[in-house]
Amino acid sequence: MMKVALFDFDGTIYPYETFNILMEKLKTHPEYKKSYRIFMTKFLPVYTAYKLNIISKMLMQKKAMELYMLSFKGRSKAEIEDFFAQAAAGMAEDLRTSLIEEIKELRQKNYYTVLISGAYVPLLEALFDKGHFDCIIGTEVHYSGGAYNYKEGVQRVHAEGKIDSIKQHFHDKQIDWNESCAYSDSYTDLKMLELVGHPVAVTPDPKLLETAQSNNWRIYSEENGGSL
Template structure:
């Protein structure tokens, strides 16, 4: 089986999800009042990151947790509606060339996967109508009755966790890695890109661009 692995932020989606989420909360007619508490929580760790005291991975994971905490009064169904409000806005910034690659790999019979640190619910909303065999994102924990589970920490899918989740998802399957594809825009996507014989750098940041040029990878 051949696979095609797609990153979301900066790859399938041309922008960065988290800034849009912050703006959405700040300007929301119903939930905007939650923004101040969220911002007060995120500011110290962001300053620590800028001062190079807090590692980027920790800053990102904590930010994702604090954002979910700000919406902890919402039920699972209400949260799905909240993220769905962003669907049409975000779809305007999908990278059409990458979307076509998704469809082409499907036509070629590959197992197509979306792997991202973005919230899984948001990924499903934005990619509605774009078929992925597997979607791996950051899950927000809920109890059986659909309430936010404050006792369970969010497991943010980033860095080596992406590779771990890919391998866990494909466990027991015989993968033709040499003829598989992977798409990413960031240097942190390197472990995933190195899994396959056909890595593709999409609008890559400078560090990834240098690697892609040296190794003669495809660059979109």
């Protein structure tokens, strides 16, 4: 049976929040900075509704990703991929190198490696090639006639939605989940971590740290570049 290794991205392989980096990229980009002001105008009512507890954090984040992609309305696939490649170039040096090495080691041990994240797929593909992951699952950017198709909306891969994506990807495969592993920094990925026999909490948030300690899970410490 196949053994798999599942990796979250934001806060795990990459120590920061991807969307914050992309916002700054849009804000300072010589060609797209006008779109940043439009985004902020449209996003402010959404954020206000979230702060007033009218909408959930998950819905607020989904709307943010949809509004962000409207900045590329009418843009070609090549233009969008170039924008995300530029963003990726600035992020690459901040990736956790010890985890990148661990991914390579797992591949050498015949693990099927999966990057699963709410980040946009063009960004993830610009950061990683087939030498890192066998499969990248993220928030898809849809095209029609070679240009961005904003009418398709954004289907964010997040929290328990990751489980649906994982099961769909492996629906016709026999997986040894007990010998598989998963890496994440966030309690929102608890279901993904519980799916495998070897969960790893990567510099975890307080709630995940408590869960990891009570279950004797491996805890990755950035300070030590490995495990506690």
